[in-house]
Amino acid sequence: MKKYSHETVVGAFVVIGLVAIAYMTVKLGNVSLLGDDSYSLYAEFSSVSGLRVGNPVEIFGMEVGKVEGFRMDQEKQQVVVDLKIKTGIDIYDDAIASVKTAGLIGDKYVSIDPGGSDELLKPGDFILDTQSPIDLGDLIGKYAFGDIKKDGGETKGEEE
Amino acid sequence: MEDELIEFKNVTKRFGKRTVLDNVGLRIFDGDVTTIIGKSGTGKSVLLKHIIGLLAPTEGTILFRGKPVYEMDRKEFDAYRSQFSYCFQNNALFDSLTVFGNIALPLQQTTRMGKKEIETRVVQKMEQLEVADVSDKYPSQLSGGMQKRVALARALVTDPKIVLFDEPTTGQDPIRKNAILSMIAHNQKRFGFTTIMISHDIPDVFYISNRILILYDGKIIFQGTYRELERLQHPMVDEYISSLKGFEKEFLTPVSDGEAFGLSGKDVKIAEKKDTVIVAVLTLDELDALTEKLGQKRTDEILQSLGEYLNRHFGDVGISNRMAKNRFAVIFNHMDAKRVESMVEAFTRELREQGLGEAHPDTGGLIDSGKTVSLAVRVGLAEASPKENIQVTADKARSREKVIARFFCARCET
Amino acid sequence: MTRTKTSGEKQLWPFETVGTKVNGWVDDLGAVGIFLLRAFIMVFRAKQLPSIVQQVYYIGARSAPVVMLVGLFTGMVLGLQLYYTLVKFGSTGALGSAIALSLIRELGPVLTAIMITARAGSSMTTEIGIQRISEQIDALYTMRIDSLRYLVSPRIAASIISFPLLTAFFDIIGILGGYLTGVVLLGLDAGSYFYRVETSVEIDDITGGFVKAVVFAIIVSTICCFQGYFTHMRTDAHGAKSVGLSTTSAVVLSCVLILISDYVVTSLLL
Numbered sequence: 001m002k003k004y005s006h007e008t009v010v011g012a013f014v015v016i017g018l019v020a021i022a023y024m025t026v027k028l029g030n031v032s033l034l035g036d037d038s039y040s041l042y043a044e045f046s047s048v049s050g051l052r053v054g055n056p057v058e059i060f061g062m063e064v065g066k067v068e069g070f071r072m073d074q075e076k077q078q079v080v081v082d083l084k085i086k087t088g089i090d091i092y093d094d095a096i097a098s099v100k101t102a103g104l105i106g107d108k109y110v111s112i113d114p115g116g117s118d119e120l121l122k123p124g125d126f127i128l129d130t131q132s133p134i135d136l137g138d139l140i141g142k143y144a145f146g147d148i149k150k151d152g153g154e155t156k157g158e159e160e
Numbered sequence: 161m162e163d164e165l166i167e168f169k170n171v172t173k174r175f176g177k178r179t180v181l182d183n184v185g186l187r188i189f190d191g192d193v194t195t196i197i198g199k200s201g202t203g204k205s206v207l208l209k210h211i212i213g214l215l216a217p218t219e220g221t222i223l224f225r226g227k228p229v230y231e232m233d234r235k236e237f238d239a240y241r242s243q244f245s246y247c248f249q250n251n252a253l254f255d256s257l258t259v260f261g262n263i264a265l266p267l268q269q270t271t272r273m274g275k276k277e278i279e280t281r282v283v284q285k286m287e288q289l290e291v292a293d294v295s296d297k298y299p300s301q302l303s304g305g306m307q308k309r310v311a312l313a314r315a316l317v318t319d320p321k322i323v324l325f326d327e328p329t330t331g332q333d334p335i336r337k338n339a340i341l342s343m344i345a346h347n348q349k350r351f352g353f354t355t356i357m358i359s360h361d362i363p364d365v366f367y368i369s370n371r372i373l374i375l376y377d378g379k380i381i382f383q384g385t386y387r388e389l390e391r392l393q394h395p396m397v398d399e400y401i402s403s404l405k406g407f408e409k410e411f412l413t414p415v416s417d418g419e420a421f422g423l424s425g426k427d428v429k430i431a432e433k434k435d436t437v438i439v440a441v442l443t444l445d446e447l448d449a450l451t452e453k454l455g456q457k458r459t460d461e462i463l464q465s466l467g468e469y470l471n472r473h474f475g476d477v478g479i480s481n482r483m484a485k486n487r488f489a490v491i492f493n494h495m496d497a498k499r500v501e502s503m504v505e506a507f508t509r510e511l512r513e514q515g516l517g518e519a520h521p522d523t524g525g526l527i528d529s530g531k532t533v534s535l536a537v538r539v540g541l542a543e544a545s546p547k548e549n550i551q552v553t554a555d556k557a558r559s560r561e562k563v564i565a566r567f568f569c570a571r572c573e574t
Numbered sequence: 575m576t577r578t579k580t581s582g583e584k585q586l587w588p589f590e591t592v593g594t595k596v597n598g599w600v601d602d603l604g605a606v607g608i609f610l611l612r613a614f615i616m617v618f619r620a621k622q623l624p625s626i627v628q629q630v631y632y633i634g635a636r637s638a639p640v641v642m643l644v645g646l647f648t649g650m651v652l653g654l655q656l657y658y659t660l661v662k663f664g665s666t667g668a669l670g671s672a673i674a675l676s677l678i679r680e681l682g683p684v685l686t687a688i689m690i691t692a693r694a695g696s697s698m699t700t701e702i703g704i705q706r707i708s709e710q711i712d713a714l715y716t717m718r719i720d721s722l723r724y725l726v727s728p729r730i731a732a733s734i735i736s737f738p739l740l741t742a743f744f745d746i747i748g749i750l751g752g753y754l755t756g757v758v759l760l761g762l763d764a765g766s767y768f769y770r771v772e773t774s775v776e777i778d779d780i781t782g783g784f785v786k787a788v789v790f791a792i793i794v795s796t797i798c799c800f801q802g803y804f805t806h807m808r809t810d811a812h813g814a815k816s817v818g819l820s821t822t823s824a825v826v827l828s829c830v831l832i833l834i835s836d837y838v839v840t841s842l843l844l
Contacts, residue, residue, distance in 0.1 A: 006631040013635040017739025020746055024678070024780055027772060054776060103667070107774070212716050238718065246716035252709040256701075266717040269621070269724065318717075 037087045038065060039123035043097040043110075044078040047132040050108040051099050057083050057110045064089045067110060083110060083127075091127070093119040098131035108133060163225070165190040165322070165354060166211060171220035173206055180206050181217070182378035188371070193348050193355045195365045198375035204358045205249060207375065208324050211356065212246045213237070245320035249327050249358075251311040253299040259286070260295045263314045270318070285313040288343070290336075304331045312340065323347075325357035329364075337361060339456035341368050346451070367484060437544040438492040438500045440478075441557040442470065445536040447486040462535070473507045489554050497543060504539060508564045511537065535567045609722075609803070610730075610796045616723035617731045625728035626735075633694040633729065634736030638743060641689050645744035648681055649673060649751025656752075657760050669762055670770030673752035674745075678775060678783045682745040684836050687737060687790035691828045695798040698729055699824040702802030703817035711803070726803065730795040737791035738784045745783070782843045789839055793831050798824040 048070065057065035065085040073080050085091065094115035101108055112127070121127065166188040173181040180203040188194050196204050209215045210222060213229070222229045224240055232240060254262050263285060267278045286292040289309040299307055308331055315323060328344070329337040341361070345368040347353045359365045366372070366386045374382040374389075382389060444450075444466060451459045463486065470480050470488055478492040492500050540561035544553040616622075652673050660666045702725055705711055714721045749771060756762045801824035808816045 006635075007627055009635045010627050010630045013630065013638060014735070014739065017634075017742055020742035021738065021784070024742055024745060024775075025777065056773075103665075214712055214715060241716075241718055244716070246713075248709055248713060250709060252713035254705075254710055254713070255708070266719070269719045270717065 038084045039087055040068065041083045041085055041091065041121055041123070041125055041127055043081050043083060043127040043130050044073065044076065045081060045097075045099060045130050045132045046078055047135075048079045048081060048099060049133050049135060050101070051081070051110070051133070052108070055107060055109050057085065057112060059089065059091075059112050059114055064112075081110070083112075090114065091121045092117045093121055093125070094129070095121065095127050096129040096131065097127045099133040101133065101136075163190040164188075165192075165225060166356075167223040167226075168207075168210075169221045169223065171210065171217045171222060173203070173210070173215065174218045179378055181210075184220070184375075184378070184380050186373055186380050186383055188354075188356060191348065191352050191354055192370040193344060193368050194357070194371045194373060195369040196356070196358045196373045196375060197360070197362065197365075200360070202375050203378055204375050205326055208246075208326055208356065208358060212244050212324060213241055214246075243321045244324060245315040245318060245322070246324045247311050247315040247326060247328060249330070251299070251307045253307055253311055253314070255299045258296050258298055259291060259302070259310050262299070262310055263317050266314065266318050281317060282313075285317045289313045305333070305336065308332060309336075320353075322354040322356070325355065325359075327358050327360065329359060329361045335457060335460050337364065338460055341365065342451060342456055344368060437553070438497060439542050439544060439553045439557045440490045440492070440500065440504060441540045441542075441554055441561065442466070442488045442490070443538045443558070443561060444486040445538060445563075450535065466537070469507065469511060473503065473510075487558075489557075497541075500541065504541065504564075508539070511565045536563050537565045537567075538562060539564045605804075606796060606800050609726075609800050610792070613722050613726040613730055613796070613799070616720065616727040619723060619727075622723075622728060622731070625724070626731045629728045629732030630735055632697075633690065633732045634739060637690050637693050637736070637740060640693060641686055641740045641744050642747050644685060644689055645677075645682075645747040646751045648685060648744075649677065649748030649753075650755045652676060652681075652748070653752035653755030653760070657756055657762070666762060667766050668770060669752065669756045670767040671774035673756070674749055674771040674775050675779060677745050677748040677752075678779050680836070680840075682741045682748065683737075683783050683786035683790060684832060686741045686744045686787065687794060687832045688829055690733075690737065690740065691794050691798070691825055691832070694733075695794050695828055696821050696825050698795065698798040699802040699805075699821040700817055702726075702799055703805040703820050706803060706806050707813055707817060721803075726799045729799055730792065733791040733795035734788055737794075738787040741783060741787040778843070782839075785843070786836060786839050789835055790832050793835060794828045797828050797831065800824075801827075 051067060051070075053067055053069055055067045056063045057067065065083055068082040068084040071080040071082070081097075083097070091112060092115035094117040096113040096115070098111050098113075099108055100111045164187055168184050168186045171181055171184045172179065184207070196207065198204050206215060210217060216230060227236075229237070229240065254265065257265065260282060263282045264278050267273055267281065273281075283292065283295075286295060289312055291306060291309050291313060294302060294306060299310065302310070308328070312325075312328060315325075323344075325344075329340050332340065341364055344355050344357070348355060348368075357365070370385065372382065372384065372386060372389055373380055444463060447459070450462075467480075467482075467488065470490065474480060474490050474492075478490040480488055480490045482488055538561040540557040540559065542553050542557035542560060617626075653669065656669055656672045657666060660668055660672065702711075705725070711721045711725075714724060753764070753767055757764045757767050801820040802817070805816045805820040808819060810816075811819050
């Protein structure tokens, strides 16, 4: 009954298993293959609601980096976000960084419009133009309770 | 005197409400073959398990060479147990391993021997116990007797100094029984091993035991040699012997080999009825050398032939008994000495002509003593004085033994 | 494990029964704990590797087909069920994420562990139980072979190796199963399915799943071996019957503890 010895089967089993684990870890878990060939840029936001460490950084929809960390700047009342960008991606000093949502109720990510000025941002530089995430709840509230103008006028229940 | 090896002091063992061992005190000596006998289920296995440490006494102490066993620290206890080997009543073979695997396991797990060395030793033990043919089989595929032999091989493969056997001969045929018992005796004589065994195989075990312990009702009622046992008055001993006799009366004819060991007082009673009693003692010489050279099986065959001869010649006129492995005694009632002598002569003649099993009579030609084995048969006669103890008469006959026939066995290679 | 009742005054019921029972559980827990600790230490002694490899064969390699089959069908049924639910929110695009996360975080480790319990766990209990009642474990004692080291340690080590590997198989094949129903059967876009799988799964999910697998491995192997090893101490049955009861207890107890510990580990990780 032993065409292959038990040891061979175990060997195959363990190897395939480890390959499976490795695949899952690397491919699915987005293990940072950025590593050393990346550089940091910073951006200040008035709100980073929903953004988490590890969320992707995209330019034109393509992933170019990750959110590395957060820091609070209590003087300026802003959150400083550490963005890790792949080396080779050029971002200029008139770039805009915005926190966006993937889909309607998806994860947050940082979208960067790299800009087109002459000055290239160096590692450790700040992206000055930022857009905090839109708070969907606020928006809906404003619409429902009449802060947003419809047809140019305010909607205020009975009045009108 | 030998050293005291194991001592039980006031050992009591209870399982719930049941008391199995009651204030047991016993001594076992180094280098002895000690046999524990008793009715089935009276706690003999329990006693044996205490020695190896599988059970601990409810009360009392067990001493090993004077040291209390349960006060030893881990290392000492391990060293203590390393000298023992245990053979279970139910064999307790590892049924997921082959016969080879079973016997090799203790060597593989507790020693650092290499694969080849282990193999050699295992094969040697398998051949010794005649299980080499089934080396690849699993225990469930073997008969009970073979399983027992595998268990024995497994217990002996580590060459332990002290071996505990729980009914080693149960379920074996008579030839193998004797093989096992003589192996035990052999180990003791050659290597000085100590054996402690439980057996029901009376009287055969008495041939090889130095010391007998009887467990009755949870108590040790006797510790001593066989001779001392003979003089013991105890209901259990009587029970045993009378049950043997009763069995014979019911099922067997009075004359048979293997009656009660030795010549007991009961035989004297029969003899007392008549006037003259003559005892003839017949011995096969050099049994040990023979067994060594020929092996157990062949030696037994030769002894068996001897027994058959005796039966054929003297079965009608006398009571024959086996006094020891290689010694027979025939008691002739109310026959005169002349008659007995002529019968013995006829016996001798036939023996010389026919040979004994494989052995051929020595006709005086050249023998290559290197290749062949020689045997000698001796006979002695003695007439019992009135009221004399039969045993004494037998001893007298022994002292008068003369060689009546010699044989050599040419086909017997060593 | 049942206990014989101590005699007591009737007016103290139910406190006495509860007290005795709790005492019993704590005792058992302690016994299991010591059992595990001693067996685990022995894993690293010499000569264990061949036995461990053997056990990985029986526990791991041989369970692989079953685990993969169950994984496939779990993935497929998830695909079906989730599709029809997500359709109502217009979020069928999220199918990939939903399936991948459910499998990797929860269903993979838990169902794999339960399948292995049913297969290998029950046989651990029975094998060791029979060896106990036929005195084979006593025989090992007389040969100074530590039965814990020889019988139990390899099984625990092999479980710790096998459970995560099999969980990985389950996860991957489950995701493929979801692909089969979601994409092939129901027409979802293959690209977005796998994209969602890749993007929504994070490293924490994966390590969390494998941590659970290891925890389950330890629980299942310890309980199953323990039940078999001490089957002779059952008061409610003897011989073959006690082995049967031990096996039942082992499998049931293992499954229950898998689910309980699943909750505990999940809450610790999140």
